Amino acid sequence: MSQPESPPVSEPFQALVRTITQALAGRAVDASLEAWLNEEWGAQSSWYRLMKAECERGVREGWLCTREAGGIRYGRVLPPGPPTAGFSVDVVDMHDVVGPHHVHPTGELDLVMPLTPQAQFDGTPAGWKVYGPGTAHRPTVTQGRALVLYLLPEGRIEFTRA
Template identity: 35%
Template sequence: MSSHQAEASQHPNKLLLLETAREFFAEVENLTPGKNLENHLNKNYGPGTKYYDRFASLIRQGIENNEGWAATDELDGPKYRRSRLLAPCAESRYFSITTVYMESEEEYSGQYHQHPYGEINCVIQLTPGAELMGMSGWQGAGWTSPGPGTHHYPLVRKGAVVALFFLPAGRISYTATPDMPQPITI
């Protein structure tokens, strides 16, 4: 058992999520974040598929049962929380794994940030009809995948979602500003 598994073993659902992510990464590790990957993920890995349903079930259990590992660190009170589950490592093919909980009936904006190497983001609805704004528009249950260099405010509306996101090399930047141009391809 690795040190990551030993740490996660205190939360069995977290360990199952990390194991599921490791299997998922084996399938998508050579795909580049962006619109094409987002379309591919929503077509082949969306709700009703093995990986999406497993991620969604484990995240819901972690949040609803208050297991202490999924989106526990408050950024703006209980409506905007985050937890880094795993730093980039060989086991995760050098993706980091983070959960972000956002909740609002009206549009609510999180921290402005940039994805230097892009992002793969599994959107899990905790409230039916809740949506997260991706680079391609509003997304309910499914996936967003902002491409390398993109930047934005994460937005939520119509309830609560958890964004289970995977960052290549764990890269995220909080120095981007809204006036910066987006890359040519999003």
């Protein structure tokens, strides 16, 4: 039996993704990138407010976070390719939960969007958290519920047993 198809991803969401991924094209995935993202595209920016609203709408309308495992709703929204400057785009919906351990062969850029005001993702409140190439973690949301949009260069992620 096949699963019903999700509604298509909204054009406003795709346009917001193109805006950020084109701005990221060619930049090193490191601590200076995190600082730049938070300065230019952080929680104080209009881009952030629009993206958070689109993600909330996507969850409500059923085109984001279409799968569930271990108390985490998740889903790949867009594959890596030219429209996303080679990044894949995923969104997770987490509420006081620890996710599966994984490695970031090419890095991971996380946009933290708390739905509960005090919620944090890996100790980070609203804004960006960047993991460089070769890093690993167990993604954790504490103090409530948050949506996290994550960009993976080349779409690369390796889940482990650690």
